[in-house]
Structure formats: structure tokens, C-alpha cells
Amino acid sequence: MKLYCLSGHPTLPCNVLKFKSTTIMLDCGLDTTSVLNFLPLPLVHSPRLSKLPGWVSKDGTVNLEKELKECAGRVFVDSQPEFCLPERELLDLSTIDVILISNYHCMMALPYITEHTGFTGTVYATEPTLQIGRLLMEELVNFMERVPKAQSATCWKNKEIQRMLPGPLKDAVDVWTWKRCYSMQEVNSALSKVQLVGYSQKVELFGAVQISPLSSGYSLGSSNWIIQSHHEKVSYVSGSSLLTTHPQPMDQSSLKNSDVLILTGLTQMPTANPDGMLGEFCSNLAMTIRAGGNVLVPCYSSGVIYDLLECLYQFIESASLGTTPFYFISPVANSSLEFSQIFAEWLCHNKQTKVYLPEPPFPHAELIQTNKLKHYPSIHGDFSSEFRQPCVVFTGHPSLRFGDVVHFMELWGKSSLNTIIFTEPDFSYLDALAPYQPLAMKCVYCPIDTRLNFHQVSKLLKEVQPVHVVCPEQYTQPPLTQSHRSDLMLELQPPPMPYRRCSVLNLPFRRRYERVYILPELANSLVPSEIKPGISVATVSAVLHSKDNKHTLQSVPKPPPAPPTKKRKRVMEEPPVVLAPKPLLSGAVPLEAFLATLQKHGITEVKVEETADGHILHLQAEDTLIQLEEDGTHIVCDNNEPLRTTLRDLVLRFLQKL
């Protein structure tokens, strides 16, 4: 069993597991942090961005002023933003049989994998994962396509040139493999390969392994996966949460008894408490509004935003924000809000109960109904005429490189009355803000990451007791910036097996048994005999049929009755066909009982001689020797085949056959 690691990002994993005869890709995460190296894509012409100076190396030998722009001491690529894809050279991606998706954040690279690599398999995901994943992809495509950029910068990627660039561009890895965003057509084609599954549904893959998604508690429809055969079990844990937010709680007990547990997607903010962050979010929001400023919340269109809106729903009245408009701007804002209300099965118990009433599970329905929350597909159109300040705007993309958020950065960045509150943990806020410097607006960083922290995960592992744990190498040491915090890493016995991008791990795993089915006819013909109290054995001679990785044992077909031939005389001379070898024997032949049996069969003249290891029996009338020992019997008998076979059968009476 092998694990190929195609992504080095611990929360956006992409691993391939070879297990029995199947090749299973676990998640398909797209590392979007690469876009931080690019200039933002403004929705309307930005004089500031267009006036940024081009970059020329200090000695003047390298002139990339068309491709690279300088802003506040940092260099950015002036081109359509590009993403860092999972590794595609480590193994032939066309051999992948299935892709298992654990949540909608971990599927963004799907079109790159399923299209143009020869992939012919099936993708498994839950319905919310598929629907919301589709929305997020649609949004990404929309963000990119509505501000097309003619220029595609490639010169800076030249190894010789990249070496001379200032950091962090200089240190960016595999820049040649970075790709532009996919098209909607590719998204549709990729998603048409998705097969929907429900929690605890058991899906057979080629009869060889069974996969089953389990609730992971992190987002709508998010799942961990069990990949198992009758005798081996691999658990894949990705993006799980034990906090009570909107999704169904995490199913922990089904992870028990795993031979291998692959652990990814722990919190990216191990020191930030989500509840505390939520409180800070609210108080900063209220403070800014009261002071007459606007609040900008760069966020994804699904996920934590539902919790933020729910929190605000309770907070608005008490903070007397009743008249402040809340805007949610995204091409998929409406769809995201609508979809969140129809997945009752995938929600926590409290929200399910509301649906039984029947009431919408999320209170943002009421915020919309009372006009407190308004959603728009973009800043163009209705929004521009209805927009009132001061207000709160939720919009994407959290990288601040594309989407409507770019517009608000340009609009509000100059005033210190305004505040930007970062809630998504995926991007460093300093890097995100870099191309907007110098900036007057206030910045508040309250990343809300509900995924498991190190304390929770060690408790979980203690409970589910996997034999081996595999995890990204980042989890095996404290974070670089807090190297003294040994509590911010995984400490396990035996230590976890770390992986990094491009690792190939041999998982320590010995398969010893496989399932076969004994057909009823054969089963009925078996003769079990008790060999020890409670243990019976039966010898089995059967024909093995293997089809679609399922093995069955059938009775040996009886040979067709030999046709009566004239050669009957010669039959004896035909050598025996290689058939059933005789079973192995076990036990010992007791002397007294054996002698008695011989007597019964008319063999009376027996001389018994004691030896070091047993006895030698002389059958004097027959001139035959039988040597009886603890672990062997030797019959020496000349020229008397009938006697030999009689003696053989008498000895066999005392032995067990296996």
C-alpha cells in the first residue's frame, strides 16, 4: 500500500492511495496562495494600480517593467492570477480510479485533474459538497472572466531571471507549473463526473474495497472517508470540527480500529479561539459603524459566512445596528444563501428541528425578509443605486486579488474611518494587503478556523487508536514563528509518518486475509470435526472462482463417469491423475489402543519393542514392521498391498486430518 503526496499544503491536500487493486485520490485541493504574487484585478479602471512603476533590476540588466510592478517595496506580477496545482508528474493521473472529496474547499483543483489528464474514473462527494463546490468554482471563474487581462506574463518565470527577483517571488516554487483559472465548461465537465453519496453510505469499488463518507462537522456536507476491505481499514480525516456550528456533528466512533489514519486539514490558526474571534469581529464591526465608517469583510461565499450572519442576527438589535445595511456581494450570493436552507439532512440537530416546524434553518432568511441583509451579484447594476453608507459588505475573494473586494479596497482604503476585518484563515493578511499599501483604513485580523486543533486531535487519536498515523510534515514540528510551542504539534507513539509534496510513502501494512464465499452446496458437504474445545476444522477441496475481485469456492465438479472401454484391463496401469493431495496429519497413535485395534482385525502375533522415541511393532505372521513414535509412524511392508492399506487405515483412525 502506497501513498503519493501531490500537495504540500496541509489544509488543501491532494494524496493518492494505492490500496489493493485500486488507485484512490483523496481530495483535490488547489493552493491559491500563489495569487498573492499578482497584482489585484480591479473591476473599474484604477489609476493607482496603472501608475505603479515597472520593475528593473538594480544594475539595470534585467528589465521586466511590463510584467512586474512595484508597490510599497514589493514586486507583483501584472498578469491574470495563477494557481499552484497538485503535482502532476509523480504518477500517471489517468490511472486514478476514483477521487474522494471531503469538503467543498478541497475540490477546487478538480477540473485540472479530471480534464486533460486522461482521467476516466468517478468522483465521489456529498450533495452539499457538490452544489456549494460548484458555486465556489463558478464564482472563481466569474471573478477571472469578467475582467479579462490581455497580458500573460511569462518572462519572470525564466529560472535565470526568477533567481534575480526580490522575495517572495524569488522563492516561489514550480512557477512553470502554475496555471490560469479553468473555464465554466471545464467546471461543468468535471462536475458531471461526480457521483453523489450520503453519510455512512457504503460504496463498493470494483469489489475490492469499500468506501464510506462520514460526517466531519466542518462544513455543509463535509466528510471524512473510510476506505476498507474486509480486513484492512484506512481512515482519511480532512477538515473536521468538533465545534457546534451549523453542520452535522463529526462522526468519531466510526474512525475506530483503523490500521492507518491519514490526518490532514487541522486548524491553520491553532492559537486563535473561534469564539473569541467571533466576539472581536462583532465588537470591531459595531465600533466602526458607530464611528460612521464602513466595514469590509473579505470572505468565501459559503461556510463561515453563515455563522457570521447568524451571529450578527443576534447581535444587530443589542448593538443597535438595526438600520445599518448589510450587503453580501457575489455572483453566487443568492444561490449560496438559498442552498444553505435546503440541506436539512446535513445540518446539526438544532437546525433540523427548525425545519420540522417548518422554518428555514438559518436566520439569514429573516435578515433578507426584513431587508437587513441584501445580496447582489456584483457592484454593478442594482447595487450601485441602492448602496448606502455606512454599511457592512461581505464579499470575495479573501486573497484581495480579484472579485468585488478589490473595488471596495480602492474605495475605502484611504479613510481611517473604515475597517477591513479578515475572517478567513487561508491568506496572510499582511501579504493580502501588500499591493494596497500605503493604507489608511483599519485592519482587524480575526481568523475563524473551526477545524481541529492539536489538543482536540490528540484527544481524538487517543480515542480512536489508529495503528499508524500519516500527516503533513508541518504537523510534526511547532510552527516556525512559535518554535517553543511544543503543544502546537502532534506527539504520538509511534511517531506519525510525515509527508511533504512529492513524497511517496510505503504504508506499513501487511494484508494477511481476504474474504471468500463458500457456496451453499460446498458448505453443506463439509465435515467439521472438533479438534480442541470450541475449535473445529474441516478440510476443504474446492474450485476457486475469482471474478470482479470477489472470490467464491465451489464444490469440485465430479469427473464425468469413465466411459466403459475395452481397455479396461489397462486401467490399473494409468498413473493416478494429480488430484487432491492427502491432508496433513496430526496427533499420535496410542500403543495400547492400536494393539487392540490390530487384534480386532485378526493381527494377533505382535512383538512390541521399546525404543528411545517410541515402539517398534513386529507383526510376525505378516513379516511387517510398524514404528510408532510421538510425531511419526513408519510402516515397512513388502509385497502385501492389501495389508499395507489396512494398516494405513487403522493408523489413520487415530490421527486428525487437516
Next chain:
Amino acid sequence: MQHKIQSLTQDSNHTSPSRAERFHPKLLTLQAHANQPRSVEGAGQDVGRSCILVSIGGKNIMLDCGMHMGYNDDRRFPDFSYITQNGRLTDFLDCVIISHFHLDHCGALPYMSEMVGYDGPIYMTHPTKAICPILLEDFRKITVDKKGETNFFTSQMIKDCMKKVIPLNLHQTVQVDDELEIKAYYAGHVLGAAMVHIKVGSESVVYTGDYNMTPDRHLGAAWIDKCRPDILISESTYATTIRDSKRCRERDFLKKVHETIERGGKVLIPVFALGRAQELCILLETFWERMNLKAPIYFSTGLTEKANHYYKLFITWTNQKIRKTFVQRNMFEFKHIKAFDRSYADNPGPMVVFATPGMLHAGQSLQIFKKWAGNEKNMVIMPGYCVQGTIGHKILNGQRKLEMEGRATLDVKLQVEYMSFSAHADAKGIMQLIRMAEPRNMVLVHGEAVKMEFLKGKIEQEFSIDCYMPANGETITVTTNPSVPVDISLNLLKREMALGGPLPDPKKPRTMHGTLIMKENSLKLVSSEQALKELGLNEHQLRFTCRVQLQDPHSDPDTLHRIYTHLKSVLKGYTIQHLPDGTVMVESIVIKVSSSAEDTNTKVLLLSWSYQDEDLGSFLSTLLKKGLPSGLC
């Protein structure tokens, strides 16, 4: 517990399977309360109750717990004394599964759980769990509050009963206990309807509930995978009809409504809040849109608003088209259908009103009916079954003069129409489901005997499987023949597969040999050597030695060589070696030659073999006794 079940099923042999029994086919017993024979055509729709008890692998499962709407006495509920005369049902049932929210499938649930007594798990889908208590409460109100009946369950009992419900998701495998697992499939029919696959060990049953194999205006078609159950229990409401799709009846309905509107009449459609009402609303809404009609459509207030909400929240259970477009246009947000106010009933001009309850026995629908009954331009359309004694039932039977409270009588002049819209699989659909699931046996329930007989014949002919149709209270037993799952050591399996070559040769099936170890509940198949090791047993070597005299005037090495050549020609397909230490080995049989002391021409052959080579050893000793053929070199 065993006592009761045995007397119920006339079979004493199916307590939990012990090891000894694993080699014998287990018995599967089915206890069915199929429905009273009932007519499909005409007004007698939706009568009957479903309640089936299945015993499989020692587990007892109740499938549906329906109420008979046609009776007002004890016969209304299933006869639970079949299961136990006294005491609670908890001890006798492992779980209860409800297929959908229609009262003929869940109406007796609070009676069973709260009045007879059952505390075990009850499974139903989320929409069923949401909607079924509302319908139960609705029906309770009619029965107790309006008709003043006693011996009926209370509101509190409905609530307590629903607390025992565990929601089921589609395709989720639910482990009821260590051995019993259930899985729900989409059934169409009504919102949240499910078919259920029940599995214990390698035996399984599928129960369909009511289902629909063609998508309709708001629901999709039933689907199941090739799960090859031992038994498929299918409803057979429309056993013989191959229906000209629902479209025809829909067209008919729309035509009647349209004609009435055109001549300025008013249409009253008494409905229950959930199910049919939404379907008819979608139908009228799209028709109004298409025909650009202006006459108002009203929906009586109360439950109905709420009911539409259920459909909106459970949109994932509707058909693909509605699901796909719900963000842009939610099919259950009606543009043309507005809330009704009682004052509207006197408005002049045409209108269509959906009003509750569906049987015209009380409430708003009855009030409107009274107002409109006198005008022959108006029409009432009854889209469902009516209980005896209700005004709905009377007018459907053609009564034109109704006695009202007081001494007043009401002349019924308006047109009365009955329309059935229930979504059930027809004969074609049932056959289609059999093709999907590939059951080994078929059981038909919930249908009319004569028609079921016809379908039974067809099924037996086309699929060559046994088909049963149990009568009410009858028990049928189906014997299954399960394979026995065993763990084979991978070494043994791999060895066998390697020997078999990449492609099996059907003409030369290879036989594999091994030892099956049965310990507690585990069955392991290993090689004999491994079995000895695992069981901590010593091997006992049984050897035979045989001297054979032979006349052969050659030197000892030459004789040996002649034997080698001889055996080579006789024994094809065996390994024969002439070893330098002066022996010939046939497989593991050792042959040595020495000259007799008296006569150098008489050679003594020493053959020695172990019991494992007994057949060959015996053959060789006999063969060599006959001497060597001349002409060997």
C-alpha cells in the same frame, strides 16, 4: 421471545444463528397484513392499511404501521395480537420502519408505540418525520374532536411517539444493531417516500412501500441499485393497469376546471394540506401561466402556507427539474395562488379555491361548499378518498340532498367530480423495479387479489422467480440459501491465483486445498501447514516403505537408470529426477536399488513415501512389481 415468534411463524428453527447452523440455509419468515381487497377504480381509493412483519436472520422488523380509514372501530388498527397477546412490543421487535407519511402507512404508529407499547427505534426519512405528525394530529382532531370518538391516541402521544423516531437519509447505511442494517432508497410517490433495504448477514429484504417509477410534476422516479435481495416486497395497487401516464388525468382535470371558469362558475377543491394539494397547485399554476388566465386561485389559510414551506425546505426530495431551478424560481412559491379569506367566497365571478379538509366534513371547505352547492355552474372536485359518513363520501355516492345540522337540508346542484392522482407504480413499473433489484423471490402486497394473481403469473414467467401474495394475517416462509463468508489466508489465495494463471481455464478447473478453522464466530481458511501452526498442533508423519524384488541382469546403477527411463515414459506430468546419490525421486517418493546378496540378478528396490503421496506410492509399488519392460536402454 422465541416462544411467541415461533407460534407466530410455525417454525422453531430461527433463533440467532449459532456456529453449527451456519452451514444450513436459514429460514426467513414473513408475516404480512396485506390489505383488504380493494377497488382501484372509482371512489374507493386509498383504503387499506399496511403493516408487515418480517423475520430475517433472527431479527423482527415491522414495515409500516398503517391505519384503515374505512373503519371506525378496532379494525382501524392492525391486529398487534398477532405479535403478542399481552406485554409491550419492544421485546418482540428490533425496529419499525415507516415508508412514507400517508396514514394508511403510518396512521397506527402512535397507537402502536404509545397504547400497545413500543420503545424501540422507529425509522423514517426527514420529510416523513416532519410531515407525519401533522397529518396524525389532523386526523386525530377529526376523529376525536369532531366525531367525539374515544380510545384514540392523544396529541401528547403523537409527540411522544415522534421522539422515538430516528431520521433516515437516502442511501445511508444505518446499523440498527451489530447485525441488522437498513438503507433507504428514493421511492417517488410523495415527498420523502422511501423504499428500504434490510440486511442481516448475507440475507436481505427490500420493502418498497408505495412507489412511482415515472417522475411526475413534483417528484422524481423511484430508483434502487442491483442489490439482489432474497425477497422484494412490492405494493401492487395498480397491478394490472399499464397506465397511459398521469398526463391524461391531468389534462382531464385542467379541462374541467377551465370549462367551469369559462362559464363563470366557481371550483372548489377540498384537499388535505400536504401532498396532493401541492401537486395540483403546480399543475394549475403552470396552466394559468400558459393560458394567461386571470381568474383568481385561492388557497385556504392555515396549514397550507406551512405545507408549501415543507416542500421548499425539502426541495432536494423533489424532481430534478424543480431542484435545478429552485434558486431562480421556487416551484412552491406560487404567483397565481393567493391566500383565501372567507369573505372571498361571496365574490362574484369565477374562481378556484383549494380548501381544507379534504373530506368536506368540517371547516373551511365545508363552509364554502354550503355556499356554492346551490349553483349548477359551480363544481367540486374531490381529489382523494372520503371516509364513510362525511359529506364528501355522500356526494361522491350521488346524494343530491344533504341533511345539515338543524332541520335544514341542502340541495346539491353543483357538479361533483372525482379525480385520482395517486402516484403508484403500474404493472410495467413493478416489472421495471424487479429488473433493477434482481430479487430471488417476490412478494406482492397492498393490492387486489385477482389482479395480483395476474401479475404474479407474469413475474414468474418473465423472471423465473417465486412470487407470493400473502393474505391478511397469513405468514409465508421463504428459505434462503446464503453463501458462507470465510477469511482466506492471503498466502493461500495468492498461491492459488498464481497457479491458476492470469486467465482461468474453464475446462480445467483447479482445485485448491486448505483447512477451515472454526473458532467462536470466525471462519478462517488456511493452508494445512498454517492450520497446524495456528492450532499449535504437531505434524504426524506417516511413512511407508516397501521392498520390491526385480529380475534385472544389470549393474545397480544401470537398473536404476532403466527404472528412471521406464517411469519417465509412464508418468507424464510428474517430476522425476535421477539424483547423483544413486536414487530416483518421483515427486517426493524415493526409490533405491541394491542387489540381493544371493543373486546379483535379483535386484531389491526400496520405495519410500509419505502419506501425502499415498496414491502415487501405491501405484509405483504395484507397477514396479511387474518388472521392467524389455527394450529399455
